Amino acid sequence: MSVSILRIICQKFVIIFYKGVVILKITNINELQEKAKEVRRGIIEEIYSANSGHPGGSLSIADILTVLYFNEMNVDEKNPNWEDRDRLVLSKGHASPALYSTLANRGYFTVEDLKTFRGINSKLQGHPDMKHIPGVDMTTGSLGQGLSAANGMAIAGKIDNKNYRVYCILGDGEIEEGQVWEAAMTSGKYKLDNLCVIVDNNNLQIDGEISDVMNPYPIDEKFKASGFKIICIDGHNIEKIISAFEVAKNVKEQPVCIIAKTIKGKGISFMENQVGWHGKAPNEEQYNQAIKELGGAK
Amino acid sequence: MREEKKATRQSYGEALVELGKKNGNIVVLDADLSGATKTDLFAKEFPERFFDMGIAEQDMMSTAAGLATCKKIPYASTFAVFAAGRAYDQIRSSICYPKANVKICATHAGVTVGEDGATHQMIEDLALMRTLPNMTVLSTSDDVQTKWAVEEISKMEEPVYLRLARLATPIIYDEEQKFEIGKAVQIGNGTDATVFATGVTVSEAIKAKEELANKGINIRVVDMHTIKPIDKEIIIKCAQETKKLISVEDHNIIGGLGSAISEVLTEECPTKLIRLGIKDTFGKSGKAEELMKYFEITAKNIVDNIV
Numbered sequence: 137m138s139v140s141i142l143r144i145i146c147q148k149f150v151i152i153f154y155k156g157v158v159i160l161k162i163t164n165i166n167e168l169q170e171k172a173k174e175v176r177r178g179i180i181e182e183i184y185s186a187n188s189g190h191p192g193g194s195l196s197i198a199d200i201l202t203v204l205y206f207n208e209m210n211v212d213e214k215n216p217n218w219e220d221r222d223r224l225v226l227s228k229g230h231a232s233p234a235l236y237s238t239l240a241n242r243g244y245f246t247v248e249d250l251k252t253f254r255g256i257n258s259k260l261q262g263h264p265d266m267k268h269i270p271g272v273d274m275t276t277g278s279l280g281q282g283l284s285a286a287n288g289m290a291i292a293g294k295i296d297n298k299n300y301r302v303y304c305i306l307g308d309g310e311i312e313e314g315q316v317w318e319a320a321m322t323s324g325k326y327k328l329d330n331l332c333v334i335v336d337n338n339n340l341q342i343d344g345e346i347s348d349v350m351n352p353y354p355i356d357e358k359f360k361a362s363g364f365k366i367i368c369i370d371g372h373n374i375e376k377i378i379s380a381f382e383v384a385k386n387v388k389e390q391p392v393c394i395i396a397k398t399i400k401g402k403g404i405s406f407m408e409n410q411v412g413w414h415g416k417a418p419n420e421e422q423y424n425q426a427i428k429e430l431g432g433a434k
Numbered sequence: 435m436r437e438e439k440k441a442t443r444q445s446y447g448e449a450l451v452e453l454g455k456k457n458g459n460i461v462v463l464d465a466d467l468s469g470a471t472k473t474d475l476f477a478k479e480f481p482e483r484f485f486d487m488g489i490a491e492q493d494m495m496s497t498a499a500g501l502a503t504c505k506k507i508p509y510a511s512t513f514a515v516f517a518a519g520r521a522y523d524q525i526r527s528s529i530c531y532p533k534a535n536v537k538i539c540a541t542h543a544g545v546t547v548g549e550d551g552a553t554h555q556m557i558e559d560l561a562l563m564r565t566l567p568n569m570t571v572l573s574t575s576d577d578v579q580t581k582w583a584v585e586e587i588s589k590m591e592e593p594v595y596l597r598l599a600r601l602a603t604p605i606i607y608d609e610e611q612k613f614e615i616g617k618a619v620q621i622g623n624g625t626d627a628t629v630f631a632t633g634v635t636v637s638e639a640i641k642a643k644e645e646l647a648n649k650g651i652n653i654r655v656v657d658m659h660t661i662k663p664i665d666k667e668i669i670i671k672c673a674q675e676t677k678k679l680i681s682v683e684d685h686n687i688i689g690g691l692g693s694a695i696s697e698v699l700t701e702e703c704p705t706k707l708i709r710l711g712i713k714d715t716f717g718k719s720g721k722a723e724e725l726m727k728y729f730e731i732t733a734k735n736i737v738d739n740i741v
Contacts, residue, residue, distance in 0.1 A: 219505070266503070266532050274503060275532035278523055281496040285528060288500020288508075291485065295461070295506070315524070318493035326485075 154210050155220045162206045168374045171241065172202040176403045177430045178237025182253035182260070184423040189254060189262070192413040194234035196338040196371070196398040197305060201238040203377040204303060213243040216270040222300050223289050225274040227282020228307035228336065229263040230415070235272065236260050244271035280313025282306065283333060287322045290331040290391075301385070305334045309341030312350045317362070323391040324363025332384045333364070333393040336371065338400035340411045359393040371396025404429055435640050439602040442633070443541040445577040446598050447472025449584035450509060454480045457588060463498055463510045465491045470600075471511040471541045491516045495524035495538070502534040507588055513547075514540035514597060518559035529593050530566045537587050538563075539596045543573075544684030545717040545725045546601040546634050555717035561689025563595040564662040570615065571662040573597040573691075575636035578607040579659055586615060597633060597661075599684075601722040604637045606657075618665040620672075624652030627678035627740045630669075632658045632691045635682045635710075638726070641733035646740060653740060658691055669698045673705040680708045680739055682731055687711040708739050 148164040162168050175198045183189035205211065209222040226235045233253065240247045245259075252258035259268045263277030274285045286304035293300050306316065323331055335355055343349045352358075356366045365387050369376040377396070384392040400414070401407030404426045418426055427433055454460050454476055461483045468474040468486060477484035487494040491512050498508035510517070517540040518525070529536045545555045564571045572587070572594065574580040580598065587594040613619065618630075622643055631639040639655040646653055654676065656668055673679060679699075681692035692709030699705045712729050726732045 223503075225500075274500065275528070278527040281492075281524055281528050284493045284496030284524075285500035285503070287493075288497040288502070288506075289504055290500075291497070292501050292504030292506050295483070296504070315490075315492040315496070318488075318490035319496070321490070322487060322493055322497060325488075 157212045157218065159210055159212065165374050168202055168206060171206050172199045172374070173430050174241050175202050175234065175237045177427060178240060178247060178250050179233040180404070180418065180423060180426045180430070182233040182236060182250045183417045185251040186254035187417045189233050189417060190230040190415045191233070191407060191418070192340070192400040192410070193228060193307060193336065193338065194231045195402045195404060195407065196400050197231055197234050197336050198403065199372045199374060200305065200334055200336070200377055200396060201234055203374060203381065205238045205242045207378055208381045209303070210300070213271065216244060220298060220300055223273040223302045225276065225282040225286040225289070225302070225304045226264055227276055227304055228279065228310050229276030232262065232264050235264060236269070239271040242271070279307070279310045280315040283316055283319035284322065286331060287319055287326070287328060290328040291326055293330050294326070294328070300330070302331050303334065304331065305336060308335055308337045308339065308352060308355065309346050309349070311335065311352045311355065317358070320359060320362035320364070327363070327389045328391045329388050331391040332381065333359070333391065335393060335395045336398050337395055338398045340400045340409070340414070342411070342414050344411060355395055364391050364393040367392060367394045369394060369396055371398035372402055435637060436605045438605050440577045440605060441600055441602040442574055442576065442580040442598040443470070443472050443600060445580035446539055446541065446584055447475040449581040450476040451479050453585055453588055454483065457507065459505060459507045460588065461485065461501055461506045461508050463487055463494050463508055465489055465494050465512040465516065467512050470513070473511050491521040492524045495521040495536070496528040498536045499528035499532065499534040502536050507535055507537070509537045509539055511539045511541065513554060514543035514556035514559045515554055518562045518595065519556060522562055526566055530568045533568045533592055535591045535593070537594045537596065539598060541598040542600045543597045544599065544634065545712060545729055546599055546684050546722040548600070548722040548725060549719050551719035552716040557684070557686045557712045557717060558689065559597060560661050560685050560691065561693070564694065568593055569662065570594045570660070571597070572615070572659055573632040573661055574659050575631070575633055575657050576603065576606040578605065578609060578611055579613055582613045583659070599634045601634055603634050606637060606640065613659065616660045616663045616665055618659065618668045619657040620654055620668060621657065622652070622654040624654045625676050626651045627653040627680060628656055628672035628676040629653060629736055630656045630658050630679070630681040630691060630695055632661065632683055634684050635731055638731065638733045639682060639736055642736035642740070645733060645737055649741065651740060661691060661694055664694045664698060666698045666702065669695055670702050673699060673703050678708070678740060679705055680710060680736060682710040682736055684731060685711055686714055688714055710735055710739065
């Protein structure tokens with residue numbers, strides 16, 4: 137009996153020892169899918185509780201963040217500032233509900249804390265605040281600045297001969313900011329193979345489809361021109377996300393950009409692909425419906 | 435004050451090299467102006483810790499912030515107009531809000547940039563930088579003070595803006611002179627007037643003091659090397675002890691040194707202050723010395739406002 141339980145555990149998790157820290161990683165796809173649902177429930181709880189926030193672009197990166205924090209990154213929730221940790225810069229800072237929910241589910245703070253999101257006495261600021269929120273590696277919010285900061289972290293890693301990796305999530309609308317392309321040149325110039333950029337390509341921004349508002353396509357060609365290796369995936373396919381990070385880790389002498397095709401509002405039927413859900417909170421009826429679609433309250 | 439002149443940007447470059455030898459965490463970033471900002475001196479000595487970010491100041495500032503999260507102490511340099519102006523939001527959001535340990539050392543401040551003209555003459559940086567929470571703002575006046583500042587700010591784990599000049603100005607202080615962030619330096623004890631100066635105008639104020647002394651008028655000069663936090667104590671003391679208060683700066687009279695002093699006076703001891711500086715107009719091309727005359731921030735202008 138005890139042997140079979142151990143086997144089940146082994147199928148679902150892997151325990152690794154990295155630089156003196158024990159890290160539990162979920163390897164089972166179904167388990168990760170369940171985690172992503174929990175992350176999505178947290179997003180809805182936060183935005184409903186605050187009656188404010190950005191559900192669309194949070195839900196579109198829920199699967200990516202779940203894989204990063206539960207399968208990919210070497211992090212320690214008990215020591216958020218561990219200097220050998222992998223780092224994440226959520227450059228599209230308005231997707232803070234997704235990051236906070238992921239961090240809460242990972243144990244940096246409680247899932248209950250999520251209900252204080254955007255409140256006057258809460259540490260969970262509207263946009264990621266590294267000074268007050270455990271696990272937040274960079275303060276973001278004003279779009280376009282995160283890749284530069286991620287480059288700085290990656291350069292510091294190179295100077296210090298550290299093995300940590302730096303991840304940076306950009307919005308596809310966000311890359312209309314010119315600074316992103318300044319930063320992309322920097323990533324390429326310094327051959328930052330410890331950097332992995334993920335573009336959340338949900339195709340929508342506040343004023344409409346990105347190709348109508350200010351067409352940033354071809355995204356792949358643009359990053360490629362700056363020296364990136366490009367990987368294109370379905371940003372909701374857990375297996376594909378895992379293998380993309382695996383490929384990225386083995387690329388040498390150049391940074392990697394994963395272009396993740398995603399659906400804004402993913403997981404909540406009435407929010408999917410609806411630009412109106414960029415920055416709007418659900419009412420009680422919509423909240424109940426959303427939680428029901430995510431498998432009900434836990 | 436010596437005959438010998440040196441631009442504070444030169445002192446900055448020299449001090450960076452010394453600092454780099456002492457502290458391995460110092461990294462320097464520049465935006466294609468290392469020959470002018472003098473960070474090329476550091477680049478030659480420590481190429482592995484120097485990063486030329488190209489003509490991309492916004493990227494430079496946020497990259498510096500990222501480096502600071504990993505215990506590096508970045509000194510980011512470019513002309514003041516591209517630092518405080520072009521990269522304002524990056525300084526605000528990526529550096530000041532998270533209180534990142536980044537030192538922004540901005541050269542070519544003020545109209546004394548000279549021939550390049552208004553586009554390159556930053557006369558709003560003190561105003562912009564001192565409104566930012568968590569920011570310390572310095573504006574040094576000579577070689578000795580600048581070298582002190584460059585090392586001193588490396589010990590502060592917070593953002594600092596250091597304003598430097600292109601124009602070579604007299605070396606004012608002896609090597610032994612002691613400085614302290616937030617404590618202005620009083621030169622002389624005259625009670626006929628106080629001249630508050632900062633950066634390139636300090637030597638002008640000292641010249642004015644010497645000229646006035648020949649006429650039997652005794653003034654004091656206060657070198658306001660720290661614009662924020664402003665030295666309230668010395669402002670109040672001088673308001674109480676001297677008959678006239680003048681501020682003089684190579685900066686718009688709106689928002690800079692004169693404004694900062696006025697804020698203290700208004701709250702603590704309402705006193706008239708004559709503000710000399712760029713009077714809410716853009717700069718223009720010309721030689722630095724000609725521009726100082728044109729904008730009335732020379733020793734002569736100070737003297738004229740006292741006699």
